[in-house]
Amino acid sequence: MSETTTERPAADIVFDHVTKRYPGQETPALDDLSMTVPAGETCCLVGPSGGGKTTAMKLVNRLIDFESGDITIGGNSIRAVDVTTLRRDIGYVIQQVGLFPHMTIAGNIAVIPGLLGWSKDRIRKRTDELLDLVRLDRSFGTRYPAQLSGGQQQRVGLARALAVDPPVMLMDEPFGALDPITRTEIQDEFLNLESEISKTVIFVTHDIDEAIKMGDKIAVLRQGGVLAQYGTADELLAHPADDYVADFVGADRGLKRLSLRRMREVVNGSAAAPDDAPAVDADASLRIGLSTLFASGASAVRVTDGGRVLGAVTLDQLQSAVTRSTS
Numbered sequence: 001m002s003e004t005t006t007e008r009p010a011a012d013i014v015f016d017h018v019t020k021r022y023p024g025q026e027t028p029a030l031d032d033l034s035m036t037v038p039a040g041e042t043c044c045l046v047g048p049s050g051g052g053k054t055t056a057m058k059l060v061n062r063l064i065d066f067e068s069g070d071i072t073i074g075g076n077s078i079r080a081v082d083v084t085t086l087r088r089d090i091g092y093v094i095q096q097v098g099l100f101p102h103m104t105i106a107g108n109i110a111v112i113p114g115l116l117g118w119s120k121d122r123i124r125k126r127t128d129e130l131l132d133l134v135r136l137d138r139s140f141g142t143r144y145p146a147q148l149s150g151g152q153q154q155r156v157g158l159a160r161a162l163a164v165d166p167p168v169m170l171m172d173e174p175f176g177a178l179d180p181i182t183r184t185e186i187q188d189e190f191l192n193l194e195s196e197i198s199k200t201v202i203f204v205t206h207d208i209d210e211a212i213k214m215g216d217k218i219a220v221l222r223q224g225g226v227l228a229q230y231g232t233a234d235e236l237l238a239h240p241a242d243d244y245v246a247d248f249v250g251a252d253r254g255l256k257r258l259s260l261r262r263m264r265e266v267v268n269g270s271a272a273a274p275d276d277a278p279a280v281d282a283d284a285s286l287r288i289g290l291s292t293l294f295a296s297g298a299s300a301v302r303v304t305d306g307g308r309v310l311g312a313v314t315l316d317q318l319q320s321a322v323t324r325s326t327s
């Protein structure tokens with residue numbers, strides 16, 4: 001990263017027996033939540049409406065207070081830190097974006113650096129760097145939010161949250177209001193961006209497919225704010241803790257698990273593909289491989305990597321991957 005950023009390392013987030021009960025509510029919104037989000041990982045919170053996802057997230061930057069348990073970031077209790085300092089170290093991205101309409105895009109991105117007293121030159125360099133990072137032309141800096149599409153505004157929201165390189169990011173249905181194409185595009189870009197910058201992310205979503213795609217780990221909450229299961233997408237899909245989680249991840253969990261694996265992981269280098277075999281890229285998912293196989297009616301697909309044929313994958317091999325995934 002350039003001199004304009006502070007290159008702060010990511011920090012783990014630990015929920016330690018956290019319970020939140022809103023005044024006047026009989027049942028807790030969050031009930032004895034304990035889990036660790038390791039530094040640099042993304043944890044997706046999923047669950048039914050009212051299951052406590054947003055509450056869990058807003059506890060982390062103390063937008064909501066809690067009575068029992070503790071939350072630590074990098075080993076420090078969030079209650080021991082001054083709230084303004086805490087929030088400056090936490091990027092916050094929400095569905096409604098919340099850009100200031102009367103300020104330019106550059107002005108919006110520069111809000112926190114400005115509060116921190118950065119020089120004009122440093123802010124300008126950082127703004128350009130962030131616009132590049134979220135793939136917006138630098139000329140957007142002089143526009144106003146109303147002159148941008150929803151997807152572009154969401155990119156600005158992301159750039160603003162990343163401005164001072166916070167170790168932690170909280171994202172509350174950040175791409176929920178976008179059309180499916182823009183959503184996929186911005187999800188892919190965020191995944192790319194995450195591989196360049198190390199952040200610990202808590203990401204709330206209603207969409208299990210989004211959680212599978214974006215999360216290193218997924219926390220499934222149930223009504224009453226109880227953690228039903230916490231694990232990788234693969235663990236949840238292969239071994240759901242109970243019927244509730246199995247239902248939540250979907251009856252097609254075997255197929256979903258195929259989306260997590262690449263053709264290059266199962267290709268048999270010594271097997272020759274039949275002449276009529278359709279080609280599938282080595283980095284395509286097994287799900288794409290299966291779909292290609294079904295669509296063509298061939299007995300195997302040819303797996304290619306930049307024009308080079310790596311070998312073949314048969315229906316049997318894909319089927320055994322499905323069987324393993326549901327056992």
Ligand SMILES: Nc1ncnc2c1ncn2[C@@H]1O[C@H](COP(=O)(O)OP(=O)(O)OP(=O)(O)O)[C@@H](O)[C@H]1O
Pocket residue numbers: 022023025028029047048049050051052053054055056206
């Ligand atoms: N300010 C509040 N006062 C009282 N109860 C609240 C308040 N905010 C949330 N709740 C209750 O706490 C529970 C958890 O709400 P929360 O918003 O965290 O759920 P959620 O999983 O994010 O839901 P959604 O997916 O609908 O956004 C719900 O029963 C909700 O009604």
